Amino acid sequence: MQDALVYKANALVEASYRLSLYEQRIILACISQVRRDEPLTDQQLYIVSARQIAEMTGVSVKRAYQHLKTASERLFDRRVTLHEAPNGQGGAKIRLTRWVQEVVYQEAQGTVAVRFSQPMVPYLSQLTEQFTRYALEDVAKMTSAHAIRLYELLAQWRSSGEREVELEWLREALQLEERYGNIRDLKRRVIEPAIEQINEHSPIWVKWSQRKTGRRVSHFVFTFGEKTDKKASGITDKRRKPKRTASADQGSQGVLFGIPRHLIEQQARPGESYEDAALRLLQKKKRDQAVEAEQA
Numbered sequence: 001m002q003d004a005l006v007y008k009a010n011a012l013v014e015a016s017y018r019l020s021l022y023e024q025r026i027i028l029a030c031i032s033q034v035r036r037d038e039p040l041t042d043q044q045l046y047i048v049s050a051r052q053i054a055e056m057t058g059v060s061v062k063r064a065y066q067h068l069k070t071a072s073e074r075l076f077d078r079r080v081t082l083h084e085a086p087n088g089q090g091g092a093k094i095r096l097t098r099w100v101q102e103v104v105y106q107e108a109q110g111t112v113a114v115r116f117s118q119p120m121v122p123y124l125s126q127l128t129e130q131f132t133r134y135a136l137e138d139v140a141k142m143t144s145a146h147a148i149r150l151y152e153l154l155a156q157w158r159s160s161g162e163r164e165v166e167l168e169w170l171r172e173a174l175q176l177e178e179r180y181g182n183i184r185d186l187k188r189r190v191i192e193p194a195i196e197q198i199n200e201h202s203p204i205w206v207k208w209s210q211r212k213t214g215r216r217v218s219h220f221v222f223t224f225g226e227k228t229d230k231k232a233s234g235i236t237d238k239r240r241k242p243k244r245t246a247s248a249d250q251g252s253q254g255v256l257f258g259i260p261r262h263l264i265e266q267q268a269r270p271g272e273s274y275e276d277a278a279l280r281l282l283q284k285k286k287r288d289q290a291v292e293a294e295q296a
Contacts, residue, residue, distance in 0.1 A: 004032035004136040009123040011084035013132050013152050017099075018175035019078060021145045022071035025053055027099060028148075030114045031124055032136045040125030042101060042118040050110040056140045065110050072112040076103045086122045086130070095119060129280065132156040138202045146190050147197035149174060154198070154206065154224050159268070164211070164221045183217050191220065203227055258282060 006028055019027065030046035050065035057064070082095040097119040104113040116124065134155045139148045153173075157163040171186075180186040191208065198206050204224050211219040259278045268277035 004029075005133055006031050006136055007034065007036070007124065007127055007131055007133045008152070009086035009127055010130045010132055010156055011082055011086055012080075012120075012123040013156050014084070014173060015080050015082045016172050016175055017078065017080040019099075019145055020071060020074065021143060021148075022053075022067040023075045023078060024145050024148050025057065026068070026071055026075060026112060026114065028136055028139065029053065029056070030116070034124050040116075040121050042116055042121055045102075045104070045113045045115050047111050047113045049112075056136070058141060061110075068110070068112055069105050069107070072103045072105055072114070075100060075114070080120075082119075082123070086127060135203075141201040142197045144193055144197050146174060147194040147201075150191075150194045150222075151198050151202055151204075154204065154222055158204075161225050162221065162223050164219050166219055167217060170220065259285075 008031065026048055029048045029052065033046045034040055048068075050068050051061050053059070053064040053068065054061040076098075078099050079096060080099055082097065083093075085093070098117045099120060100114050101117040102113075102115040105111075106113070132152060132155050134152070138155075139151055142148050142151070153165070154163055167183075167186075174190070176186075176190070180189055195206050195208055198204065203226060205227055206222055206224040208223070209221045210217045211221055213219075259281050264277045264281065267281060
């Protein structure tokens with residue numbers, strides 16, 4: 001699993017759900033096995049072993065084995081609230097569903113087999129736009145489920161280097177419910193430990209601040225960037241060291257694929273690189289021109 005990548009629709013990254021640390025590890029290990037070159041169906045079974053979890057996280061096989069069964073049983077009852085369709089298709093609607101439709105635990109082999117629910121499939125497979133990807137290794141050593149969730153929310157905006165979120169939206173996304181109602185407790189028990197783990201274990205550094213509306217804290221602002229002194233995630237190499245083509249040279253001067261850089265920044269979707277956003281805008285421009293030609 002060392003080179004495994006996690007692909008999620010942005011709508012799933014921003015969904016509301018709560019998973020324990022080991023439930024997160026099972027789900028992410030399964031998602032990283034989804035093939036990018038073939039459609040996913042809800043009949044596909046993904047297997048995760050205690051040994052794989054141990055190697056991925058650095059814990060002992062015995063400890064991983066102890067947590068795997070308990071986490072897999074709870075995972076069957078976990079639900080997720082989705083607020084958007086994948087790939088930006090269709091109108092906004094709220095969908096309440098389950099992560100998995102079946103969990104098979106094989107005690108003798110120390111493995112868990114998971115079958116995703118049918119409504120989850122479009123959020124994990126054939127993602128053409130509005131998706132987030134990162135290396136499974138980026139979060140493997142984290143011991144906080146909140147840290148993993150926050151890392152995903154930042155990875156979604158990786159090209160911008162800053163993300164501001166409403167306090168109540170973040171509480172809903174993390175399904176905190178009535179816990180940590182005091183802002184001091186929320187910062188001390190959720191935000192600060194998550195930031196510490198991201199800074200320690202992931203390929204990005206993060207700083208945070210808060211913004212008030214009146215006298216009340218209403219937003220958290222996260223500023224982040226790629227670390228330069230540690231091994232970086234394989235998925236961001238292209239963004240940090242772009243291939244020197246004619247288009248890339250133009251991009252350094254403010255134009256990429258004929259699209260001005262400021263327009264790319266204004267119209268880029270969460271999780272898109274400059275190249276992806278520029279190509280999408282170029283294709284839209286060509287379609288619009290074709291429509292105008294037909295109407296002329």
